[in-house]
Amino acid sequence: MFRISFAALFLFVATAPAAVLTIGNMSQKTVTFKLSSVGQGQELEVSLEPGEHRLFQVARTPVIAYESAGKAARFQLDPYTPYVFAPAGDGFGLQGIELAGTMPATDDIPATAPSDAVYTVKVKLFGGDGDVRSNELWEKLFRERFASVTETFEKQCRVKFEVVGSAEWTSDPAAKLPAELLKDFASKVPASADYLSVGFTSRTLLNKGQELAKTPEQLIQAGCLRGPLGRHLLLREYITRSESARLEMLIHELAHHLGAVHSQDLNTSMRVNVLDGRSDRKEVRAGLDPLNLLVVGIWVEQLRGGKVRGPSDLSEVTRQRLNVLYKTLQNVYPEDTLPTAFIAVLNKKEKAEPGEAFNLNPPQIAGNSSSGQNLKIPAKAGPERVKVPVSPEPIEALPSVGPVVPVNPSDPREQSIRQVVRSITARAKLHRQQPKDQRLRSDELTADFVQTAAVIAGQMPEQHRRSAFLIGLGIGLDDSKVLRDNPLPVVRQLCRAVESDSEFGERVAFLGTPTMRYRRDLCQHYVVSAALADILGAKEAEAVGMTKELLDSRKPSGFSFADLCADYAGVALFTKLKEQPKLLDQFQAGVRVSELLPSVADLPEGLTFKRFLAEYGTPEDPRFQKAIGDIRQRVSALSVNKK
Numbered sequence: 001m002f003r004i005s006f007a008a009l010f011l012f013v014a015t016a017p018a019a020v021l022t023i024g025n026m027s028q029k030t031v032t033f034k035l036s037s038v039g040q041g042q043e044l045e046v047s048l049e050p051g052e053h054r055l056f057q058v059a060r061t062p063v064i065a066y067e068s069a070g071k072a073a074r075f076q077l078d079p080y081t082p083y084v085f086a087p088a089g090d091g092f093g094l095q096g097i098e099l100a101g102t103m104p105a106t107d108d109i110p111a112t113a114p115s116d117a118v119y120t121v122k123v124k125l126f127g128g129d130g131d132v133r134s135n136e137l138w139e140k141l142f143r144e145r146f147a148s149v150t151e152t153f154e155k156q157c158r159v160k161f162e163v164v165g166s167a168e169w170t171s172d173p174a175a176k177l178p179a180e181l182l183k184d185f186a187s188k189v190p191a192s193a194d195y196l197s198v199g200f201t202s203r204t205l206l207n208k209g210q211e212l213a214k215t216p217e218q219l220i221q222a223g224c225l226r227g228p229l230g231r232h233l234l235l236r237e238y239i240t241r242s243e244s245a246r247l248e249m250l251i252h253e254l255a256h257h258l259g260a261v262h263s264q265d266l267n268t269s270m271r272v273n274v275l276d277g278r279s280d281r282k283e284v285r286a287g288l289d290p291l292n293l294l295v296v297g298i299w300v301e302q303l304r305g306g307k308v309r310g311p312s313d314l315s316e317v318t319r320q321r322l323n324v325l326y327k328t329l330q331n332v333y334p335e336d337t338l339p340t341a342f343i344a345v346l347n348k349k350e351k352a353e354p355g356e357a358f359n360l361n362p363p364q365i366a367g368n369s370s371s372g373q374n375l376k377i378p379a380k381a382g383p384e385r386v387k388v389p390v391s392p393e394p395i396e397a398l399p400s401v402g403p404v405v406p407v408n409p410s411d412p413r414e415q416s417i418r419q420v421v422r423s424i425t426a427r428a429k430l431h432r433q434q435p436k437d438q439r440l441r442s443d444e445l446t447a448d449f450v451q452t453a454a455v456i457a458g459q460m461p462e463q464h465r466r467s468a469f470l471i472g473l474g475i476g477l478d479d480s481k482v483l484r485d486n487p488l489p490v491v492r493q494l495c496r497a498v499e500s501d502s503e504f505g506e507r508v509a510f511l512g513t514p515t516m517r518y519r520r521d522l523c524q525h526y527v528v529s530a531a532l533a534d535i536l537g538a539k540e541a542e543a544v545g546m547t548k549e550l551l552d553s554r555k556p557s558g559f560s561f562a563d564l565c566a567d568y569a570g571v572a573l574f575t576k577l578k579e580q581p582k583l584l585d586q587f588q589a590g591v592r593v594s595e596l597l598p599s600v601a602d603l604p605e606g607l608t609f610k611r612f613l614a615e616y617g618t619p620e621d622p623r624f625q626k627a628i629g630d631i632r633q634r635v636s637a638l639s640v641n642k643k
């Protein structure tokens, strides 16, 4: 009898919601500290690597103790507050992140914290929709992915995902947009109170002759769900071919399910666009930023209690706490539409309407963003006031663009090219939203655009993919009017059919400076030649390049073998893709500029007509032919041409 009641008491204590707080490390050093008033009065010794953030379950008065630069520090912390270690003097100091409101009193928080138990979110997998892989294969892959994601969540916030089953589903071909597909999924797979239904679709969301995406952002929308704790989550398997991007995509969408919104910080999985290629970089730590981590922690504590199934079940005090945090996240990142949507759900005190899918698109870019605020981090916990450790630069005023009038080509090939061009514009806008010092630039920016073009082109009807990619890239990365105002009507008309004047203006305003081998002109030569080759043929495109250089020899710029090399490399890409269309799939996982264009640093440039004649004679001269042969050899030695 005694034993039973003791067990019952223990269970009760273990499931009562605890308070939470987050501690992150934004310094360059590993920090260690002791945290007390966690889990049954124990003291926890914690070590955080640079960039690591963790959530802790705490009682009413947690105390932290650490040593920095030979000095001991000890502070009482406030529950429901995000803290970070930031560089200070020779060591580091602890700071609280300023919130956009006062947190409610702590009366409801237990004086002793419950044990540090892991909370398990059960999921059931639904695959097969358009997936050419066998059931065994996709199920194995999806299970592995969940196992890997669980590692991240378990370490950061003691949450586990357990796959409890799998099944197939097939979507209605009439559902085209991610939100429509989610609705279809939810109508076919009944909502379960026991598990989250995660659907995967491998369908390309564009069918022959149809422009399905209503906005360019929808082309990169990786997942769709119905707000916090919605019972269905849909993921687009083939929006990327990179497995590490798929992992981050899953972290991102599962965090949305647990209440997280977007972050301006490019080093977390809550950045707006997880398909930006960062997943493949070693220095990027998959996981959540301190504020979203705290939000997720609060939702999970409510779930842990077992009485909360949706937003309408939250207690008033929890609602207030989440309100403060969502407002803070909104201040930090005003362009994100999600905090507003989630606040509305909290305050409506009702479940999201059936069929209502949250718009989890990247936020729309406003005309300006003067309301952008820095993350203010006062020395809430520490005695000394130190500078803001990591402050996302305020988003600079964005270029203003007049009303953008879309064109609407009826030809499927033109439509496919248009999708790529519009996605490059959308991508460029996303880049512009990033803090200046974190933006991709030069060759990296070009590589990102090439990858974007490959991903989007891969969703087009097969017979148009190459054109969509090459011509889309040629138009998309060119900010001159060399294609738009081309003397050849076939080129000019095509460009104008896929991009209106106002869309051109919009794209150029956001494009930035994509380069190849760190030169803007080489990038233009390359992409324009690749596009011309697809429109006119390889020989004709090479001839156009040669003619241009010969004409340039009479101008101050002079004849450039470097430009010519970029032209030939662009044309070679066309030839290669014609032979091997599958190469485009490889580009979807990313490609380096050095794989596309050889080094041209040692090639002669700026040759006047006189000097060109003296050194190379006419284009038929063996000396000139030798120089051209050298260029061709460089181009054919590129790894991409050897594949």
Ligand SMILES: [Zn+2]
Pocket (backbone or CB within 6 Å): 252, 256, 262, 272, 360
């Ligand atoms: Zn998102």
